Amino acid sequence: MPPRSSSLDSFVRRSWLGLALIGAITAADPRGLHAQGTDVIRGRVTNTEGLPLPGVRVTATSIPGNITREIRTNNQGAFQIAFPNGTGDYIMGYALIGYNFRQFEIKRVADEDVLIADARLSVVQLDTIVSTASNQQRVNRNQQTPDVSGTERAIATANLPPELQGDIAAMAASLPGVTLIPGLDGQQDGFSVLGLGADQNSVTLNGQQIGGNNLPRDAQIQSSLSTSPYDGSRGGFSGGNFNIRPGSGRTSARAE
Amino acid sequence: MSLHAQYPQLEWTDRAAQAVGTEFTGVSSAACFTGPISYNKSFYNVSYQLGRQARDNLTLLNATTLGFQTYGIAQDSVNHFMDILRLRGVPTAAGPLRSQRYSDNGSVMGQLRLLAADVLDRTVVSMTVTGNWSRQSPVGGGATQLESASGDRVNYGGNLPAAATAAT
Secondary structure, three states: OOOHHHHHHHHHHHHHHHHHHHHHHHHHOHHHHHOOOEEEEEEEEEEOOOOEOOOOEEEEEEOOOOOEEEEEOOOOOEEEEEEEOOOOEEEEEEEOOOEOOEEEEEEOOOOOOEEEOOEEEOEOOOOOOOOOOOOOOOOOOOOOOOOOOOOOEEOOHHHOOHHHOOEHHHHHHOOOOEEEEOOOOOOOOEEEEOOOOHHHOEEEEOOEEEOOOEOOOOOOEEEEEEOOOOOOOOOOOOOOEEEEEEOOOOOOOEEO | OEEEEEOHHHOOOOHHHHHOOOOEEEEEEEEEEEEEEEOOOEEEEEEEEEEEEEEEOOOOOOOOHHHHHHOOOOHHHHHHHHHHHHHHOOOOOOOOOOOEEEEEEEEEEEEEEEEOOOOOOOEEEEEEEEEEEEEEEOOOOOOOOOHHHOOOEEEEEEEOOEEEEEOO
């Protein structure tokens, strides 16, 4: 039977060797020394041209513990964050409007007193923005055809031969669906809409009923023909209404 | 300002159309005068047109055989009809024979537009006058009528509407 004291000595020696080994490993790992100290993270944030960026929101999140501290850079773009009892391993985040968000990890690799976390931010490159919107048509304040029914059609006198450009019946008959009724034996011409006689039409000047079938071809007018207007105030006809709108005078005298 | 003239030489017609007096000579003048009466206060706009058309006054007395045929009438039928009138003493003309038929027309249009003195008052007073006149001498039905069957026709027309509008 071996002596009890030698076994005890062997156990004590192995224990001391283990402790010495643990001490050696602990001494070799610098994190162990700073695990209970204060980590100081410093840095300077610049743009791609090296100019300091003030007001950058800098966050440091400890990886074990998930504790986040936040600070803004000063006018020189510098910042400093202190982590009491820091772990030496952090995720750094940098955010500033107009710049790409940047994130990276810093880790204590030696016995540094201060962890350096400089960063360089690049400007956000916006994609082409295509804005589409429906074109909402509005009523033209100067619209010359107030009838919304769509039956009022403007007359282009330029489509007529010169000798007929002042003839109201010929002007009306230049539109599809309107038939010219030539005047016989010196009577004035007329026009027919929907097969009705010429006496079923009306000719108005600015909405007021007038007579006559001829106008000077050089007169500055706008003319239109409406057959079934939506406007209840326009009546007095069952065929077509030929409306004339004279133009206003000019600011300088001229002959046309 | 325009002057329009038209001559038979510029018209493309066939012999039948020429035989019934379709070709005509026409001339018309038109112009528009516009400007301010008082700068930015009152404006005028006046235009006129005067024109005349002349064509052969063809009747039963002077139309050609082709002209009668164009109307569907045989020449001997016309001769027979004229003989009957002569035997019965019916006059074929009420006056001197007119070789040309004239169609005259004139029109005028004028507008006076007055703006309010106050630039903030957007009231506009406009007065427009239109007038037209036309005359046909003689009125004719063509180669199927006698000269005595027609006379002259004169048409007059005019309007003087006025309006006041206030834009808001």
